């Protein structure tokens with residue numbers, strides 16, 4: 015049975031000291047300046063040939079990491095932060111001026127076409143397996159990441175249990191908060207590298223009936239391995255909390271970038287949508303529905319490529335499921351009306367995401383009331399602003415369609431139908447999968463030094479971490 019817990023878990027409005035009044039556009043203290051400004055050095059410059067991301071397990075001893083103090087990064091003070099207006103109405107959004115950078119759009123070919131390879135490096139992501147110490151390297155030949163080989167490899171399951179404890183990490187600042195706890199920036203005491211640790215309060219998880227989802231989150235994250243999905247290195251627990259050790263994705267949430275930019279130029283939205291499409295394709299080929307697509311769960315790595323985080327609703331579903339969960343604005347009608355549903359809900363959500371990136375608001379948004387949003391979803395009427403590119407509108411109409419026999423992604427061609435749509439015509443999918451295409455925006459972060467300047471600030475709290483007393487939920491989280 016669908017539970018209202020699903021409604022309650024994911025509130026689109028999150029409160030933090032850095033965000034003050036998210037629902038009110040009048041909380042804007044200064045006109046946001048769009049960070050998506052083409053720079054000659056990266057992002058729109060084809061001379062940057064490739065991207066190399068290195069990930070290292072927290073317990074791997076390394077001397078290559080500079081021993082830089084965290085405060086070198088000089089995170090902005092709360093007062094300096096750009097306002098975020100998650101609750102802006104379409105009318106309010108439309109009343110906002112078009113950002114300067116959107117009046118002068120970057121060339122689509124610069125953005126989507128492959129850059130010239132300067133021979134400096136091949137696009138390659140190295141992952142050290144924390145359990146075995148083996149290195150798994152994504153190379154240009156990794157067929158699981160290219161369109162040429164639709165048979166995506168079954169993911170290898172990383173052995174993550176029992177590898178870490180709280181004592182392995184120094185807990186630094188909070189990166190984000192959620193319904194059951196928070197995500198901290200941490201530094202490994204072994205290799206001095208930085209990671210993100212998601213801490214979930216067991217009591218809260220149980221109270222909100224999310225035990226199964228939480229165990230699923232761990233299982234799914236452990237299983238997946240893809241350039242656009244966050245890597246889980248391990249999990250552990252104490253008597254009060256569950257801990258998930260992940261890569262620290264330094265560039266912040268796409269949500270923050272979108273709110274600062276108001277809306278993205280067509281090619282920029284296309285770039286992010288294309289990376290998400292590859293991630294969804296990978297998940298679906300591994301029978302995983304993601305179910306929580308939204309800009310808050312899309313992080314930018316230091317080069318500006320996406321990483322999907324928060325697998326709290328991901329589920330292994332070969333066929334059909336019935337659970338009501340997700341974020342109101344992004345729910346497909348078959349979820350709202352408690353019908354059985356399948357992977358195609360993620361393609362619906364991709365449509366909502368593309369719409370939000372192009373317009374700055376979601377199509378069914380309505381004064382912040384979930385019930386009103388659900389009504390609108392079931393009515394299914396979408397008003398497309400005139401500035402949406404006709405190809406984008408055509409794709410959106412095919413994704414945001416209640417009729418499952420017509421929804422793109424759910425048809426015979428599967429994800430290929432989405433990738434072959436005219437809006438994505440310039441995308442070279444093989445190169446995109448290898449991160450061989452420059453991102454439109456490179457976050458201003460100092461790489462590898464624990465620079466969390468792209469994240470909002472939160473009041474800190476580490477109460478009850480590391481407690482060893484009686485654990486009344488001992489039998490519920492045996493995988494952690």
Ligand SMILES: Nc1ncnc2c1ncn2[C@@H]1O[C@H](COP(=O)(O)OP(=O)(O)OP(=O)(O)O)[C@@H](O)[C@H]1O
Nearest residue numbers: 189190192193197210260261262263310323324326
């Ligand atoms: N690997 C990571 N690197 C950097 N920041 C992260 C990482 N994972 C999560 N965060 C930050 O923490 C925030 C909360 O994480 P997450 O969404 O996983 O928590 P949650 O408890 O499921 O939240 P919610 O209840 O809102 O869905 C994210 O929006 C992001 O800002």
